[in-house]
Amino acid sequence: MNKQDISVNNRYVVSLNGLVYQPTNLIAALVERGHRATAPRKAIVAFLEQANEGLTAEAINEKLPSVGRATVYRTIKLLLEVGVVCKIPMMDGSHLYGLTRSVCLLCGAMVEFKAGTLNRSPRAADAGTPGQPVDHHIELTMTCDYCRADEDK
Amino acid sequence: MNKQDISVNNRYVVSLNGLVYQPTNLIAALVERGHRATAPRKAIVAFLEQANEGLTAEAINEKLPSVGRATVYRTIKLLLEVGVVCKIPMMDGSHLYGLTRSVCLLCGAMVEFKAGTLNRSPRAADAGTPGQPVDHHIELTMTCDYCRADEDK
DNA sequence: TCAAATGATGATACTCCATATCACTAGAAG
DNA sequence: CTTCTAGTGATATGGAGTATCATCATTTGA
Ligand SMILES: [Mn+2]
Ligand SMILES: [Mn+2]
Ligand SMILES: [Zn+2]
Ligand SMILES: [Zn+2]
Numbered sequence: 001m002n003k004q005d006i007s008v009n010n011r012y013v014v015s016l017n018g019l020v021y022q023p024t025n026l027i028a029a030l031v032e033r034g035h036r037a038t039a040p041r042k043a044i045v046a047f048l049e050q051a052n053e054g055l056t057a058e059a060i061n062e063k064l065p066s067v068g069r070a071t072v073y074r075t076i077k078l079l080l081e082v083g084v085v086c087k088i089p090m091m092d093g094s095h096l097y098g099l100t101r102s103v104c105l106l107c108g109a110m111v112e113f114k115a116g117t118l119n120r121s122p123r124a125a126d127a128g129t130p131g132q133p134v135d136h137h138i139e140l141t142m143t144c145d146y147c148r149a150d151e152d153k
Numbered sequence: 154m155n156k157q158d159i160s161v162n163n164r165y166v167v168s169l170n171g172l173v174y175q176p177t178n179l180i181a182a183l184v185e186r187g188h189r190a191t192a193p194r195k196a197i198v199a200f201l202e203q204a205n206e207g208l209t210a211e212a213i214n215e216k217l218p219s220v221g222r223a224t225v226y227r228t229i230k231l232l233l234e235v236g237v238v239c240k241i242p243m244m245d246g247s248h249l250y251g252l253t254r255s256v257c258l259l260c261g262a263m264v265e266f267k268a269g270t271l272n273r274s275p276r277a278a279d280a281g282t283p284g285q286p287v288d289h290h291i292e293l294t295m296t297c298d299y300c301r302a303d304e305d306k
Numbered sequence: 307t308c309a310a311a312t313g314a315t316g317a318t319a320c321t322c323c324a325t326a327t328c329a330c331t332a333g334a335a336g
Numbered sequence: 337c338t339t340c341t342a343g344t345g346a347t348a349t350g351g352a353g354t355a356t357c358a359t360c361a362t363t364t365g366a
Contacts, residue, residue, distance in 0.1 A: 036333060036342065058323080068345040073324060093353080094323090095246065189313065189362065211352075221316035226353060246324085247352090 026084045026099075033082060040067045044075045054088050054096025179237045179252075186235060193220045197228045207241050207249025 026045045027037050035041075043064050048055065061072045076097055079085035088096040179198045180190050188194075196217050201208065214225045229250055232238035241249040 034342095038333075038343065040344070070325080070346085071344060074343085093248070191314065191361080193315070209352095223317085223354080224315060227314085 026079065026082075029082050029084050030078065035078065040064075040071045041075050041078075043067055044072065045079075048079075048085065048097070048099055051098070054086075054098040056094055056096060060097075179232065179235075182235050182237050183231065188231065193217075193224045194228050194231075196220055197225065198232075201232075201238065201250070201252055204251070207239075207251040209247055209249060213250075 026049070027042060030041065031037055044060060044067065047060060047063060057072055057076055060076075061067070061069050064072070076085065079097075080087055085097050085099060088098070179202070180195060183194065184190050197213060197220065200213060200216060210225055210229055213229075214220070214222050217225070229238065232250075233240055238250050238252060241251070
């Protein structure tokens with residue numbers, strides 16, 4: 001099977017092959033990699049899942065008084081490493097985090113990003129240029145980590 | 154005249170209409186807006202012009218011992234406001250700065266970015282997604298500030 | 307030409323985000 | 337249970353960027 005393109009407009013990710021969206025269990029993804037399903041992690045994941053836009057680490061921390069600051073940052077880093085969360089660097093220097101529900105592109109692709117997460121990236125690209133941005137369009141060609149590994153064999 | 158697209162691959166910006174690259178005098182751009190052409194500003198601009206990639210503020214500061222830290226940040230901010238420098242937020246949280254030599258898209262477009270500046274933006278977009286990025290393509294549609302203002306009339 | 311006015315500079319202090327430390331807690335395994 | 341260790345949270349620390357302010361430089365125009 002060939003690699004497939006993912007088109008990203010300024011609102012939502014659009015699949016090119018119409019395959020069904022297949023959400024990922026974030027906590028399960030952690031456990032599968034040998035991490036523990038702790039209460040703070042569940043709280044952070046739950047908060048990210050109910051959000052409909054990217055969140056700053058500080059916003060997460062403030063909304064979860066029972067979870068320590070350090071744990072918020074640690075958990076975000078962990079979720080980034082596992083790949084179930086996206087980091088969006090904003091032009092003002094702040095960073096937003098949001099869910100990444102991904103299924104491989106080689107084995108039946110659909111990659112879906114919550115509104116307000118990856119779609120901020122093109123906005124950042126616009127802001128990095130002179131003049132007034134009118135429109136933008138980004139295409140990413142990707143594989144999942146597993147299939148990329150297969151490809152290397 | 155219609156708006157025109159600017160295609161950005163992962164190396165260089167490609168103009169779609171073949172118009173000639175028209176560099177901008179950065180210091181002149183400052184003076185035209187009522188700022189002064191001081192020695193520290195000339196030094197920073199000269200350093201940015203001879204660089205062939207994006208630079209961090211700290212790198213600029215360290216390479217210019219005669220220029221104070223605060224002035225480096227102030228000058229960068231000023232160059233950003235004037236629009237002759239691009240800010241590229243990197244995935245690791247650092248920021249790179251590089252020249253933006255721009256000519257309007259409506260009145261005869263060519264926008265050229267130094268290698269290593271805007272072309273980092275698609276890389277950041279890649280890094281913000283799960284899995285392995287294979288390729289990317291970004292198109293920006295823009296106008297200059299002046300023509301955008303005309304459009305609003 | 308010279309003096310007043312204002313813009314710009316640089317040392318320093320400070321703020322804010324993120325990380326490192328470390329004693330302690332709680333989940334996993336037997 | 338008991339043991340073992342990953343994980344937690346309070347705190348200290350680090351680093352990037354900003355605010356302050358006394359001093360300096362450039363402009364203006366008398
Ligand atoms: Mn908290
Ligand atoms: Mn310096
Ligand atoms: Zn796959
Ligand atoms: Zn124009």
